[in-house]
Amino acid sequence: MRNRAFGGIPGAGPILLSATLALAMAAAAWGEMAASPQEVKAAFIFKFTSYIEWPAESFRDSHSPLVIAAPEKSPIYPPLAMILKGKTYDGRPIRLAPYVWPADVPAGAHLALVDLSSRDDVEKTVAAIRKAAPHAMLITSMEGMAKTGAMLNFITAGDRIRFEINLEEAKAAGLVISSKLLSLATIVGPVEEER
Numbered sequence: 595m596r597n598r599a600f601g602g603i604p605g606a607g608p609i610l611l612s613a614t615l616a617l618a619m620a621a622a623a624w625g626e627m628a629a630s631p632q633e634v635k636a637a638f639i640f641k642f643t644s645y646i647e648w649p650a651e652s653f654r655d656s657h658s659p660l661v662i663a664a665p666e667k668s669p670i671y672p673p674l675a676m677i678l679k680g681k682t683y684d685g686r687p688i689r690l691a692p693y694v695w696p697a698d699v700p701a702g703a704h705l706a707l708v709d710l711s712s713r714d715d716v717e718k719t720v721a722a723i724r725k726a727a728p729h730a731m732l733i734t735s736m737e738g739m740a741k742t743g744a745m746l747n748f749i750t751a752g753d754r755i756r757f758e759i760n761l762e763e764a765k766a767a768g769l770v771i772s773s774k775l776l777s778l779a780t781i782v783g784p785v786e787e788e789r
Contacts, residue, residue, distance in 0.1 A: 601717035634755050635748055639705065639733065642682045642746070645775035648704050649768040651760040652729035659689040663703040663730070666692035670707060705726035708734050708744065716742050729767050740782040745769070749780075758782045 629637075643660060660683040664671050674690060681688045691700045696719045698705050706723050710716060720743035723730060733746045740747035740758035745767065747758045759779040765770055 596630055607635060611681060618725065630673070631750070631755060632670045633673040633677075635670055637736065638678050638748075638755070638757065638775065639707070640681060640688075641732060642731075642775065643688065643705070645772035647770040647772075652702060652704060652768070653686070654702070657686065658702075659687045660684075660705075661689050661691050661700055661703045662705045662707070663691045663693050663699045663727070664707040665709045666694060668707065668709050674707075685786045697726065699723050699726045699730070701726050703730045706730040706732050708732055710736055710739070720744075729766065731769055746779075749784075756780065 619736060639662065648660075662674070662678065664674055671690075671692065678688050678690050691703060693699050694712040696708070699722070703723075703726070706727060708719055708723065710719060716739070720732065731746060732744045733748070734740075734744040737749065738747075740760045743763065745760050745764045747760075749756050757779050758781070759771065759776060760782045761771070761776070773782060
């Protein structure tokens with residue numbers, strides 16, 4: 595008699611059941627190893643690259659890497675380095691560039707993560723990064739920063755990490771952000787139709 599539940603394949607039932615149990619056990623183990631907020635943000639940052647277009651002039655040539663600048667001593671640096679290893683953006687390698695001071699952000703960086711110890715640092719930090727990397731998406735993790743110069747700001751809502759996007763700042767830097775990414779964000783500033 596053929597087993598209709600598994601497409602009539604002899605022996606498929608026990609194999610599929612074993613595979614299902616293995617997946618369930620792996621999922622349970624994964625749930626016990628909850629990711630840290632920094633690991634979650636690092637994963638978000640990598641995924642964001644799929645939904646942002648930088649102007650052609652932000653790349654030296656067709657083989658230039660997408661450069662993500664991050665403070666070397668920041669707790670996000672190690673998980674970001676791990677996630678970005680071997681990854682690409684539109685066929686280009688992604689390079690993580692460590693920096694110590696905002697003025698050290700590499701010229702032409704495409705994303706710049708900014709650790710701010712206080713709001714007093716905002717204007718000076720944003721100006722220094724803009725000078726070195728005019729097309730960089732500035733990413734912060736401090737309440738209200740999307741309204742004061744950052745383009746993308748991580749916020750914590752309960753036990754979830756969310757993000758805000760300042761569309762006006764992103765457009766001023768020549769960035770095009772996909773409507774898919776915008777639909778997941780809290781938009782700060784005027785909202786206009788994107789691609």
